[in-house]
Amino acid sequence: MRFRSLCSVLGLLLLAGVAARAQFQPLEKAGVDVRTDRTAYAPGESFVLLARFQIDQGWHVNANPASFDYLIPTQLELDLPQGWPQARVEYPAGEMRTFAFADTRLSVYEGTIVVQARSAVPAGTPEGVITIPVTATYQACDNQRCLPPVSKTLDVQLRVGAGGRPNPAVTGPVAEGGSRRGVGVAASLPLILLLGLIGGLILNVMPCVLPVLSIKLLGLVKGAGQSRGQVAAGALMTSLGILVSFWALAIGAIVARSAGGAVGWGVQFQQPIFVSGLAVVVTFFCLNLWGLFEIPLPARLARVADKGPRSGMAGHFGSGLFATLMATPCSAPFLGTAIGFALAQPAATILEVFTAVGLGMALPYLLLAVAPGMVRLLPRPGAWMLRLKIVMGYLLAATVVWLLYVLNHQIAATPLALVELSLLGIALFVWARQELHSRTGKWLAGLAVLAAAVCTIVVAANARPAEPVQSRLAEPSRRLIDWQPFDRARAQQLAADGRLVFVDVTADWCFTCKVNESLVLETPETAQLFERHHVIPMRADWTNRSDAIGRFLADHGRYGIPFYMLYRPGREPIVFSELITKQALYGAFESK
Amino acid sequence: MRKSLGFLGCLLLVSALPAVADGATWMHDADQAFAAAQAGGKPVLVDLYADWCVWCKTLDRDVFSTKLFADYTERFVRLRVDVDDQGEGAALQRRYDAQELPTMLILTPRNSLIGRVVGYAPAEKFVDELKQAMTDGEAFEKHYEEASKSDDLLVLQHLAIELHDRADASRAEGIYEKLLQHPNVPPGQRRWIGYLIADCLRLEGNFDAARDRMVEVRKEAEAKQDRELLSRLETLDLLLGRDLTGCDSVQALHEFLDDYPQSDLRGQALHLLKTRQRALPHACA
Numbered sequence: 001m002r003f004r005s006l007c008s009v010l011g012l013l014l015l016a017g018v019a020a021r022a023q024f025q026p027l028e029k030a031g032v033d034v035r036t037d038r039t040a041y042a043p044g045e046s047f048v049l050l051a052r053f054q055i056d057q058g059w060h061v062n063a064n065p066a067s068f069d070y071l072i073p074t075q076l077e078l079d080l081p082q083g084w085p086q087a088r089v090e091y092p093a094g095e096m097r098t099f100a101f102a103d104t105r106l107s108v109y110e111g112t113i114v115v116q117a118r119s120a121v122p123a124g125t126p127e128g129v130i131t132i133p134v135t136a137t138y139q140a141c142d143n144q145r146c147l148p149p150v151s152k153t154l155d156v157q158l159r160v161g162a163g164g165r166p167n168p169a170v171t172g173p174v175a176e177g178g179s180r181r182g183v184g185v186a187a188s189l190p191l192i193l194l195l196g197l198i199g200g201l202i203l204n205v206m207p208c209v210l211p212v213l214s215i216k217l218l219g220l221v222k223g224a225g226q227s228r229g230q231v232a233a234g235a236l237m238t239s240l241g242i243l244v245s246f247w248a249l250a251i252g253a254i255v256a257r258s259a260g261g262a263v264g265w266g267v268q269f270q271q272p273i274f275v276s277g278l279a280v281v282v283t284f285f286c287l288n289l290w291g292l293f294e295i296p297l298p299a300r301l302a303r304v305a306d307k308g309p310r311s312g313m314a315g316h317f318g319s320g321l322f323a324t325l326m327a328t329p330c331s332a333p334f335l336g337t338a339i340g341f342a343l344a345q346p347a348a349t350i351l352e353v354f355t356a357v358g359l360g361m362a363l364p365y366l367l368l369a370v371a372p373g374m375v376r377l378l379p380r381p382g383a384w385m386l387r388l389k390i391v392m393g394y395l396l397a398a399t400v401v402w403l404l405y406v407l408n409h410q411i412a413a414t415p416l417a418l419v420e421l422s423l424l425g426i427a428l429f430v431w432a433r434q435e436l437h438s439r440t441g442k443w444l445a446g447l448a449v450l451a452a453a454v455c456t457i458v459v460a461a462n463a464r465p466a467e468p469v470q471s472r473l474a475e476p477s478r479r480l481i482d483w484q485p486f487d488r489a490r491a492q493q494l495a496a497d498g499r500l501v502f503v504d505v506t507a508d509w510c511f512t513c514k515v516n517e518s519l520v521l522e523t524p525e526t527a528q529l530f531e532r533h534h535v536i537p538m539r540a541d542w543t544n545r546s547d548a549i550g551r552f553l554a555d556h557g558r559y560g561i562p563f564y565m566l567y568r569p570g571r572e573p574i575v576f577s578e579l580i581t582k583q584a585l586y587g588a589f590e591s592k
Numbered sequence: 593m594r595k596s597l598g599f600l601g602c603l604l605l606v607s608a609l610p611a612v613a614d615g616a617t618w619m620h621d622a623d624q625a626f627a628a629a630q631a632g633g634k635p636v637l638v639d640l641y642a643d644w645c646v647w648c649k650t651l652d653r654d655v656f657s658t659k660l661f662a663d664y665t666e667r668f669v670r671l672r673v674d675v676d677d678q679g680e681g682a683a684l685q686r687r688y689d690a691q692e693l694p695t696m697l698i699l700t701p702r703n704s705l706i707g708r709v710v711g712y713a714p715a716e717k718f719v720d721e722l723k724q725a726m727t728d729g730e731a732f733e734k735h736y737e738e739a740s741k742s743d744d745l746l747v748l749q750h751l752a753i754e755l756h757d758r759a760d761a762s763r764a765e766g767i768y769e770k771l772l773q774h775p776n777v778p779p780g781q782r783r784w785i786g787y788l789i790a791d792c793l794r795l796e797g798n799f800d801a802a803r804d805r806m807v808e809v810r811k812e813a814e815a816k817q818d819r820e821l822l823s824r825l826e827t828l829d830l831l832l833g834r835d836l837t838g839c840d841s842v843q844a845l846h847e848f849l850d851d852y853p854q855s856d857l858r859g860q861a862l863h864l865l866k867t868r869q870r871a872l873p874h875a876c877a
Contacts, residue, residue: 070644145712146645148693153870
């Protein structure tokens with residue numbers, strides 16, 4: 001009896017299973033949806049219907065026109081009310097494909113495509129909602145078999161009346177007609193190396209390096225009183241420091257890439273631990289300039305340094321390292337192209353390109369090494385140098401403020417306050433160490449300095465993250481330009497719908513970005529320009545790690561910011577220089 | 593002029609010769625083909641194609657024209673049918689649920705399934721696939737011979753399911769009927785078997801019988817509140833509406849929409865209805 005009931009259950013399961021054959025199996029390999037480009041149209045206004053075909057992976061549909069007469073092309077038909085102008089349907093260009101096993105070349109669509117149909121609401125049409133039946137026809141094949149043609153009729157509601165806005169529902173991924181434009185294989189390595197060299201040279205005058213200039217400037221001015229040999233040696237050491245740090249960056253990039261991590265120029269600024277560590281270092285430099293603290297060299301090194309003309313060599317080397325570190329949040333013209341190219345290449349090429357950039361940045365010092373006499377062009381050292389040191393100290397203090405501003409967007413308020421207190425502690429204990437005379441006192445103060453420094457970094461490393469970036473962007477503000485959070489798919493869709501979309505990829509740690517924003521973007525002229533051309537401004541915030549933004553940059557052959565791009569309907573997007581100018585920006589709109 | 597015409601004629605003849613010698617010849621009438629198969633004791637090889645199907649054309653051009661294919665398929669009666677012919681082609685496509693094209697069906701002279709090959713492949717691979725389908729089919733035939741004689745409930749259920757799954761509707765129906773005769777089949781299963789028979793009848797194109805069966809099963813399912821089965825019957829109803837042609841289809845779809853006001857399949861039904869109405873040259877009474 002038990003056996004029979006088991007059989008009965010099994011049998012029922014089997015029978016229910018076979019009934020799957022009698023399911024309404026969808027043989028549709030493409031999803032179709034149709035939208036209007038605006039929410040409403042005034043009588044007399046033209047309109048665009050966007051039909052999106054999302055074709056299943058591994059399948060294709062015939063393009064329009066199809067490769068052969070007998071094939072059924074993808075088609076969109078509008079059943080417009082009587083008296084409306086006939087719709088003009090625009091099909092994207094097909095992709096010529098050869099499929100496995102056969103040599104037949106076919107013009108097909110794959111992935112997601114958008115077909116546009118244009119017509120106009122006749123003048124005098126009464127207000128209201130008009131239903132337009134839209135029939136989409138396609139016939140799908142994979143590389144071996146074909147499915148019967150599918151015709152789907154969808155009713156599109158078109159509202160006639162005032163107050164139409166761009167349709168917010170028009171979103172979703174749309175094929176980005178060949179805008180993946182990576183700096184291709186076509187770019188030759190010698191050219192890239194030259195670009196890297198020039199980019200490196202320009203880095204010296206980029207805004208984020210400016211605070212470091214204070215240290216360099218002092219170094220150079222000191223040099224004015226030294227022998228030619230000493231000047232040359234110092235310049236060489238600075239160059240070496242720059243080069244070594246670039247090699248370290250290159251190795252870091254190679255390791256990160258092989259580990260599948262995000263690589264990019266300045267991405268380390270996305271790590272609170274790095275930013276706070278840098279803040280500690282800059283604080284020490286600042287205190288040094290204010291005369292509260294001498295940079296202590298390890299005893300042995302100091303002895304070596306004191307012996308000969310190499311005195312202070314470690315300091316020169318250190319300033320080279322420091323200059324590079326401070327330069328990393330800045331991308332410069334040519335630099336983005338070179339680094340972008342390198343990061344997509346084998347390890348050896350990465351090393352070569354980074355070396356070229358390092359050499360470029362070190363070029364002024366190398367020149368000084370070759371012609372130490374040039375140092376005489378600088379003013380002679382004197383009492384004014386002490387005052388300059390104090391002023392430069394303030395510049396570095398300003399740099400600390402900037403780093404804290406960056407940190408402010410990465411970690412929550414309480415840990416940030418702790419970091420700030422720790423930095424203050426460092427300053428206090430450094431001063432105390434100088435004031436105290438007993439050995440024990442000095443030792444204790446030194447220990448306190450160390451503890452405060454460690455505290456800064458530990459707190460930052462374990463801090464709760466700050467509020468999400470998007471919510472900050474969504475905040476109502478009094479900004480001139482109403483930036484929307486960047487959404488790549490939406491940007492592409494809007495461009496496909498005939499809108500201009502300006503994308504600004506920025507980060508709080510990107511000094512060049514901030515400078516560009518204040519000089520070019522956040523200006524009344526640009527705001528007016530955007531308004532006049534109905535531009536949708538989108539901002540991508542890369543302050544914190546975002547793979548989506550990293551990919552977006554990489555797809556355009558860049559690995560650093562600032563990055564500015566203008567999506568244009570039916571054309572390749574324009575990518576602007578890292579140092580965007582009003583002329584370049586306005587020029588792009590003239591030629592749109 | 594005449595000379596050159598003669599020359600052209602010769603040229604045409606010469607160019608046509610290899611095709612005649614190498615390529616396979618096909619019959620185009622299903623009744624004649626099955627009659628020939630019965631007379632000669634050969635299985636029928638059916639090429640289901642459509643005009644819009646690029647891989648069907650490629651198969652014709654690259655495979656059917658080869659000596660390899662022609663030689664191997666000598667053992668069959670070869671039949672080519674267009675699935676859009678509104679006749680035998682469409683019936684064979686529906687019967688064996690062959691939506692993907694090209695599909696080669698290997699059928700017995702009595703029109704039951706031995707095997708099938710779906711999709712394009714180069715000649716050598718394609719012939720190998722046909723051979724494999726024949727081998728598998730022969731193995732299945734042996735299995736069928738033995739299993740169909742069994743009295744074991746599970747063996748019979750398995751066999752029916754295998755047949756149904758191969759869209760071998762007439763033989764599946766035979767086994768389902770045999771199951772219904774079986775004394776040990778509980779009433780719950782009988783309802784399901786009734787439903788599966790209705791689906792086989794639909795595949796065979798016996799729509800009236802399918803509908804009658806369905807109505808019967810639905811009554812039982814409603815009495816027993818068998819929700820799962822009721823939902824399957826709803827799908828079957830829509831499939832019937834889809835498989836019917838012309839005004840019959842339009843009427844069946846209208847009925848479906850009236851009978852199931854809450855159905856999840858309403859969207860599909862409405863879409864089918866629109867497509868059907870559009871294809872009709874005149875409105876249905």
